[in-house]
Amino acid sequence: MTSTDDVRAHYEKLLGSATEEHRVNLGPLQFEILTIPGAPYADGTTVATLGLSKHIGQEFLLACHSDQLHAKHVSLLAIVAKEQLESGAGLRRGQVLGPAGPLVPGAATEALYVCPPAYFGPNFDPLILADGGHVHFFWLVPIHVREARWIAVNDTPNTKTFVFEDLLVAQDPDLLDFSRPELDLGDSN
Numbered sequence: 690m691t692s693t694d695d696v697r698a699h700y701e702k703l704l705g706s707a708t709e710e711h712r713v714n715l716g717p718l719q720f721e722i723l724t725i726p727g728a729p730y731a732d733g734t735t736v737a738t739l740g741l742s743k744h745i746g747q748e749f750l751l752a753c754h755s756d757q758l759h760a761k762h763v764s765l766l767a768i769v770a771k772e773q774l775e776s777g778a779g780l781r782r783g784q785v786l787g788p789a790g791p792l793v794p795g796a797a798t799e800a801l802y803v804c805p806p807a808y809f810g811p812n813f814d815p816l817i818l819a820d821g822g823h824v825h826f827f828w829l830v831p832i833h834v835r836e837a838r839w840i841a842v843n844d845t846p847n848t849k850t851f852v853f854e855d856l857l858v859a860q861d862p863d864l865l866d867f868s869r870p871e872l873d874l875g876d877s878n
Contacts, residue, residue, distance in 0.1 A: 692742050692818055699816045699824075703809065704728035704735055713767050718744060718774045722763050726755060729808040733865050734758045738770050742824040745779040750806055750828045754865050761793040769801070769829065780827050783844055783851050788834045796867035798831035802840065804854055808864065830857075830864050833871045 700707070700723065707723035720740030728735040729752055736751040736758075751766050769786060773779060780786075780803045787800030806813050806828040816824040832840075840853045856872050863869050 692822065692824060693740050695816060695818050696739055696742055696748055696824055699813075700725060700737060700739070703813055704737075707737075709763075710739075711763055711767070713771065715771060715774060720744075720770060720774070722767055722770075724758070724763065728752070729806075729810075729865075732756075735809075736762045736766050738766060741770055741774065744774055745777070746823070747773075747779040747825050747827060749773075749780070750809070750826060752808065752828070752865050753867060757793075757865075757867060759793045765792055766829070779825075782827070783840070783853075785832070785837045785840050786829070788837050792831055793867055796831065797833065798867050798869070799834050800832050800837040801829040802832045802836075802853065803827050804830055804851070804857075831867045831869075835871055835874065839874045 704725045705727050707725050709724035711722040713720050713722065720738055723737045723739050725735045725737060727733070732755055733752055734755045738749045742748050749766060749770060751762055753762055782803060782805065784803040785800055786803070790799055792798050804827070806826050808828070814826040818824065844851060844853050857864070860872050862872060
């Protein structure tokens with residue numbers, strides 16, 4: 690079984706079956722984007738990569754409310770995955786992608802924060818493969834421009850201090866809502 694087969698089985702076991710699959714062909718670099726309804730919880734939908742791990746050892750997840758799912762969620766994840774594949778580098782916890790305008794139509798958020806897949810359960814990451822290798826999963830959480838600026842000033846991922854994640858836990862925003870209100874960041878930024 691390949692790592693892609695392992696990842697698909699992992700998704701199906703912990704999230705459910707995909708209802709849509711989109712193949713992205715970049716010549717020798719190919720991957721899929723899966724749409725998995727009912728994950729990470731009943732009224733949510735997860736959009737996930739499948740096949741990146743063959744190249745960079747990682748897979749990426751976006752999650753939104755099912756009634757907010759838009760084709761642009763698939764496109765957004767495909768763009769992020771394509772950029773990472775072409776650079777040959779994976780993402781890192783605490784990284785901010787963007788801001789680059791509204792993430793999807795009608796969204797108030799304009800950037801993505803890279804974090805562990807906390808909403809997906811304690812057994813989701815990492816996936817240990819039969820050959821002893823592993824696949825890491827990163828959740829791309831929608832954030833506001835002001836939050837992205839705050840992270841740039843206040844978070845220190847090089848020291849593995851993720852203060853923004855502490856704010857997410859303390860304030861418990863709806864991270865599946867791409868138009869959620871901004872976090873209370875105090876008076877800074």
